[in-house]
Amino acid sequence: IGIGIDLARYPIDSPTSDEYLQMVNRARRSLAETGCASFPGFLTAEATAEAASEAAAKSPSAFVTDSTHNAWQLPDDDPARPPDDVRNVRMRTRVASTAYDELDEGGALKRLYQYDEFVQFVGAVTSQPRLYRLADPLGACSINVFRPGWHHAWHFDESEFTTTLSLQQAERGGEFEFTPPLRRSQAELAEPAVARILNERSPYRVSCVVADAGGDATAPPVTTAPFAPGTLQIFAGRYSLHHVKRVADDATRERLVAVMCFATEPGKVNSAEVQQMFWGREIDRLHVSPMSMRANRLVRSVFLMLLMISVATVVTAEEAAAEPVPEAKSEAAGEAAAAEASPAAEASPEPELPPLDCKTHELLEKVDTWSIDCVAMWLANLGFPELRTAFTGNKMDGVALKSLTMEKLAEDYGVSEEDQRKKIYYNLKDVLRKDNAAGNTNHYSQMFFWLLPLLGIYKYLTLRYEKQIEKAMKKYKKWQDARNPPAPVEIKTFDDGTNEWTRGLNRDVNLGPKKTKAEKDEEKKAKKIKTPKAE
Numbered sequence: 439i440g441i442g443i444d445l446a447r448y449p450i451d452s453p454t455s456d457e458y459l460q461m462v463n464r465a466r467r468s469l470a471e472t473g474c475a476s477f478p479g480f481l482t483a484e485a486t487a488e489a490a491s492e493a494a495a496k497s498p499s500a501f502v503t504d505s506t507h508n509a510w511q512l513p514d515d516d517p518a519r520p521p522d523d524v525r526n527v528r529m530r531t532r533v534a535s536t537a538y539d540e541l542d543e544g545g546a547l548k549r550l551y552q553y554d555e556f557v558q559f560v561g562a563v564t565s566q567p568r569l570y571r572l573a574d575p576l577g578a579c580s581i582n583v584f585r586p587g588w589h590h591a592w593h594f595d596e597s598e599f600t601t602t603l604s605l606q607q608a609e610r611g612g613e614f615e616f617t618p619p620l621r622r623s624q625a626e627l628a629e630p631a632v633a634r635i636l637n638e639r640s641p642y643r644v645s646c647v648v649a650d651a652g653g654d655a656t657a658p659p660v661t662t663a664p665f666a667p668g669t670l671q672i673f674a675g676r677y678s679l680h681h682v683k684r685v686a687d688d689a690t691r692e693r694l695v696a697v698m699c700f701a702t703e704p705g706k707v708n709s710a711e712v713q714q715m716f717w718g719r720e721i722d723r724l725h726v727s728p729m730s731m732r733a734n735r736l737v738r739s740v741f742l743m744l745l746m747i748s749v750a751t752v753v754t755a756e757e758a759a760a761e762p763v764p765e766a767k768s769e770a771a772g773e774a775a776a777a778e779a780s781p782a783a784e785a786s787p788e789p790e791l792p793p794l795d796c797k798t799h800e801l802l803e804k805v806d807t808w809s810i811d812c813v814a815m816w817l818a819n820l821g822f823p824e825l826r827t828a829f830t831g832n833k834m835d836g837v838a839l840k841s842l843t844m845e846k847l848a849e850d851y852g853v854s855e856e857d858q859r860k861k862i863y864y865n866l867k868d869v870l871r872k873d874n875a876a877g878n879t880n881h882y883s884q885m886f887f888w889l890l891p892l893l894g895i896y897k898y899l900t901l902r903y904e905k906q907i908e909k910a911m912k913k914y915k916k917w918q919d920a921r922n923p924p925a926p927v928e929i930k931t932f933d934d935g936t937n938e939w940t941r942g943l944n945r946d947v948n949l950g951p952k953k954t955k956a957e958k959d960e961e962k963k964a965k966k967i968k969t970p971k972a973e
């Protein structure tokens with residue numbers, strides 16, 4: 439079938455040809471000077487008809503947006519200004535939209551949008567060395583439907599450039615109108631110019647508290663785009679004020695236009711708010727229903743929590759096993775003693791010695807504070823329950839334990855094996871060293887593992903309240919911006935009438951403004967330095 443582009447007229451498949459370069463440079467200049475580059479008949483008549491009939495077929499189920507917004511699509515009013523100020527006036531927009539995921543696979547629109555050379559071409563016209571299709575499953579390429587009486591009020595877009603393809607015109611009304619770029623950044627509002635346009639070309643009457651710096655009384659020129667079906671339009675939506683005029687009430691044909699979105703980074707998607715506003719649902723990956731997405735998130739968080747809790751449990755269980763509880767230990771000691779004394783004593787499992795009066799956590803305190811029983815427990819934990827009687831008999835508490843030596847262990851307590859003595863002695867040194875550093879700190883790892891479930895809960899809550907958090911962050915950012923507003927950018931204008939923005943745009947093919955002599959000299963100098971001597 440082919441893509442459906444009129445390649446004879448727009449050779450976007452041969453990006454190294456002279457025709458291509460000239461076409462791109464004409465478009466760039468037009469975009470910079472007028473705010474819009476138009477390509478009438480970009481799609482062939484057949485492909486346009488195919489796309490238009492697809493759009494018309496899907497139009498009845500398009501999601502309808504009936505909302506109000508200000509010209510900058512800023513969410514809040516400026517309370518410091520009157521309600522009828524151009525900054526605060528809210529205008530109505532009524533439009534329906536068919537989402538990208540509803541378009542036909544292999545249909546004319548998807549063929550165009552998915553054609554890599556097309557993305558390259560839009561990138562070349564908008565001077566973006568790298569341009570990517572928007573990864574938004576709803577907004578990447580959608581179809582706007584304007585029914586009788588509907589219109590899109592004057593506004594600036596959030597995205598820097600907007601690419602549209604006209605599919606069907608209404609009999610009357612529905613024209614796309616735009617101004618040249620009125621501003622250079624989103625921080626700049628250009629209120630006087632916007633106010634003049636609204637007062638002269640909209641049903642709204644607005645005031646403007648901001649003084650007109652230029653003082654010129656004429657409104658910015660407004661151009662009506664040639665919008666015959668099949669026309670591709672690339673316009674500087676962020677800088678040029680634009681609108682779609684009201685479609686006549688008695689029109690029988692809807693206005694249908696495809697809106698194609700691109701980004702300078704891969705993987706970009708619209709916010710959930712934008713998706714809800716224009717398509718009535720939200721979805722962050724292709725072919726996943728919002729319901730299963732939520733379920734998926736829940737399962738993920740629960741799994742994470744379970745994992746963390748189980749890790750924590752295993753670790754604590756291991757530690758508990760390493761430190762037997764007093765009863766178990768005494769039992770073991772009793773059994774061992776009984777087994778040694780006589781096999782018949784097995785019948786009485788009751789230990790002869792009373793249980794040790796020491797809680798496991800007491801051993802986490804400094805050695806100085808250990809009671810006699812705690813010292814005995816420490817020994818039992820090390821695997822020397824049989825030493826309890828001798829140590830207790832010597833009233834060996836924590837303070838006394840500190841002066842224990844290898845010799846004492848051999849002579850006073852009869853630990854004959856050197857390995858065993860070393861085990862006790864080095865373990866003692868070990869706890870004492872920890873005491874000296876930051877208390878007896880061998881419970882830090884335990885603390886960390888207890889924090890894991892909290893981390894799980896934290897993760898769950900952030901996922902659960904993702905939107906609320908995002909909103910709060912946005913509010914905070916706005917509050918910061920309000921405290922510290924970004925400075926408006928001054929446009930530098932040069933002697934030859936060009937400005938910073940348009941200067942040098944097409945210089946690579948000598949279509950742009952002439953270089954000054956100083957600049958030429960500069961270039962020559964640079965070349966001389968770079969080029970090595972021939973001889």
Ligand SMILES: O=C(O)CCC(=O)C(=O)O
Nearest residue numbers: 582595602614682695697
């Ligand atoms: O419908 C059009 O031609 C332009 C739509 C537009 O301005 C927008 O979607 O932001």
Ligand SMILES: [Fe+2]
Nearest residue numbers: 594595600675
């Ligand atoms: Fe727009």
